[in-house]
Amino acid sequence: MTEYVKKKELMMGIIRKIEECNLCPLHLTRTNVVPGEGSLDSPVVFVGEGPGADEDATGRPFVGRAGKLLTKILESVGLSREDVYITNIVKCRPPNNRTPTLQEMKACEPYLLSQLAVIKPKLIVCLGATALAAFLESEKVQITKYRGKLFDWHGGIKVFGMFHPSYLLRNPSTAPGSPKRLTWEDIQKVRKMYDQVINGREISLED
Numbered sequence: 001m002t003e004y005v006k007k008k009e010l011m012m013g014i015i016r017k018i019e020e021c022n023l024c025p026l027h028l029t030r031t032n033v034v035p036g037e038g039s040l041d042s043p044v045v046f047v048g049e050g051p052g053a054d055e056d057a058t059g060r061p062f063v064g065r066a067g068k069l070l071t072k073i074l075e076s077v078g079l080s081r082e083d084v085y086i087t088n089i090v091k092c093r094p095p096n097n098r099t100p101t102l103q104e105m106k107a108c109e110p111y112l113l114s115q116l117a118v119i120k121p122k123l124i125v126c127l128g129a130t131a132l133a134a135f136l137e138s139e140k141v142q143i144t145k146y147r148g149k150l151f152d153w154h155g156g157i158k159v160f161g162m163f164h165p166s167y168l169l170r171n172p173s174t175a176p177g178s179p180k181r182l183t184w185e186d187i188q189k190v191r192k193m194y195d196q197v198i199n200g201r202e203i204s205l206e207d
């Protein structure tokens with residue numbers, strides 16, 4: 001059995017547990033669970049907050065308007081969705097797309113940690129304040145202050161914050177210093193760190 005086949009079997013086991021999960025109230029209102037998708041060998045995992053209506057309908061992460069923008073952001077630096085792994089803090093849609101509660105995030109945490117244990121990424125890119133706060137184990141972070149910076153996480157994994165694509169949809173300006181312009185800078189850094197890992201180098205924002 002190859003390493004990738006082993007990883008796939010382990011991930012399928014995690015997905016089955018997510019599909020059967022009833023640990024928080026979100027299971028009562030979901031249409032589909034949204035475990036995540038992408039390469040299990042990727043050095044980079046993108047983590048958002050939670051599924052929206054399109055994701056709940058399809059069972060796939062980031063497929064609505066924000067998801068299409070994320071795909072474009074990745075493509076702008078020569079990456080595809082298949083090159084990375086994309087998931088969320090919670091695997092079921094919070095009603096009306098509200099922010100997941102601490103209880104909901106804690107209930108889902110073992111699934112996310114299990115996924116990361118299978119993929120073994122070197123870099124976790126948190127999309128938005130909720131995801132970044134979960135990894136920094138903080139009640140709240142201001143994404144405007146923390147984006148574009150690199151943080152140490154468990155097991156030598158690095159964490160990097162970016163604006164959530166839905167925030168960019170609400171702030172369409174591309175002027176210098178705008179969220180869209182800063183995201184362009186941030187995704188270039190992600191691409192650089194992706195290449196560093198592929199080439200067997202340490203992750204760093206320094207040139």
